[in-house]
Amino acid sequence: MNYGRIFFNDIANGIGCRTALFVSGCTHHCKECFNEETWDFSYGEPFTREVEDKIIQSLEPSYIDGLTILGGEPMEKANQAVIRPFLERVKKEAPGKTIWIYSGYVWEELTDPDNTRCHSADTEPILSMLDILVDGEFVLEKKNIMLHFRGSENQRIIDVPQTLRSGSIVLADRYYEEKRV
Numbered sequence: 708m709n710y711g712r713i714f715f716n717d718i719a720n721g722i723g724c725r726t727a728l729f730v731s732g733c734t735h736h737c738k739e740c741f742n743e744e745t746w747d748f749s750y751g752e753p754f755t756r757e758v759e760d761k762i763i764q765s766l767e768p769s770y771i772d773g774l775t776i777l778g779g780e781p782m783e784k785a786n787q788a789v790i791r792p793f794l795e796r797v798k799k800e801a802p803g804k805t806i807w808i809y810s811g812y813v814w815e816e817l818t819d820p821d822n823t824r825c826h827s828a829d830t831e832p833i834l835s836m837l838d839i840l841v842d843g844e845f846v847l848e849k850k851n852i853m854l855h856f857r858g859s860e861n862q863r864i865i866d867v868p869q870t871l872r873s874g875s876i877v878l879a880d881r882y883y884e885e886k887r888v
């Protein structure tokens with residue numbers, strides 16, 4: 708897996724102050740994607756063990772709430788194979804930090820074992836390590852710049868632990884307040 712960039716002390720992609728990792732590769736090709744260069748799986752730099760170490764170190768300060776992975780598409784199957792062991796490290800070496808993933812795939816696609824495009828042996832282990840999944844493609848016609856943490860109204864902010872416990876989608880209502888102007 709390659710990655711395009713890492714933002715440290717990021718406050719735009721999830722709650723609090725976070726490290727944000729933008730991975731490369733995306734097959735959704737949404738109209739007016741904000742990050743078109745990341746569609747190419749070979750864009751950017753290789754995601755090495757040293758890069759993992761740097762991200763995990765960045766999570767150490769108590770004022771850092773956690774890690775957000777976006778892209779590109781973190782949940783392309785090729786990326787899942789790298790993100791799963793990385794998140795296992797994060798859970799072990801940076802316990803207590805929240806983990807968010809942004810995916811153009813919706814929850815129903817990711818959890819469908821027959822969906823050969825995005826479901827793999829890594830999908831459920833990854834979901835089980837998340838606090839929040841922001842799901843759905845960016846839909847230009849539903850773009851709304853007043854939304855917190857998402858670009859278009861179709862996207863959902865899913866409370867993953869509660870969703871897994873209850874067996875049906877639970878939205879993280881606390882993050883749905885619109886921005887104040």
Ligand code: SF4
Pocket residue numbers: 733734735736737740741742743745778779780810811844845
């Ligand atoms: S899923 Fe995200 S990165 Fe991929 S095309 Fe859509 S907006 Fe761009």
